[in-house]
Amino acid sequence: MGNDGHQVPRPIGALFGCTVHRMGVTSVIELRGELDLAARAMLDAALEKALQEPGPVVTVVADLDRVTSADASTVSWLLRADARVRLTGARFVTVTGNGGAGDVLRLTGVGRRLDVVSGQQAR
Numbered sequence: 001m002g003n004d005g006h007q008v009p010r011p012i013g014a015l016f017g018c019t020v021h022r023m024g025v026t027s028v029i030e031l032r033g034e035l036d037l038a039a040r041a042m043l044d045a046a047l048e049k050a051l052q053e054p055g056p057v058v059t060v061v062a063d064l065d066r067v068t069s070a071d072a073s074t075v076s077w078l079l080r081a082d083a084r085v086r087l088t089g090a091r092f093v094t095v096t097g098n099g100g101a102g103d104v105l106r107l108t109g110v111g112r113r114l115d116v117v118s119g120q121q122a123r
Contacts (some may be wrong), residue, residue, distance in 0.1 A: 016067075018042050020049045025058040027051070032066035035074040035101070043077045051088060060085045065097035070104045078105075082114055093117060 016033035027050035035043070050060050062081060064070070078094060085092035094116045096102030102118075105111035 018046045022053050027057050028061045030063045035070045037073040047081050057090050059091045061093045063095040064101035067101040069100035
């Protein structure tokens with residue numbers, strides 16, 4: 001797959017979205033909108049797609065730069081995704097911006113358990 005990316009299905013009327021694309025040996029999961037429990041199935045599908053891309057996957061990036069809000073279910077997913085990716089021998093990186101996701105990771109302390117970089121550092 002090239003850099004064109006694939007939309008991951010989401011419920012009708014959902015206030016969130018996701019695109020998965022490949023850049024070399026890196027799979028990028030770009031998330032946007034309001035992530036809550038309703039986004040869980042989409043997040044799980046995106047992670048599976050990122051790991052099943054053809055060829056070796058060395059790094060999986062969860063880009064939360066365009067996420068406007070996130071709740072405990074998103075934090076839980078990030079921790080599970082990190083563990084799942086590491087089981088494959090790959091690295092899991094979380095990119096945060098000025099949106100709600102970065103605040104949630106800082107407030108919960110989960111940012112210390114994940115490999116987190118700011119959107120500015122990632123670019």
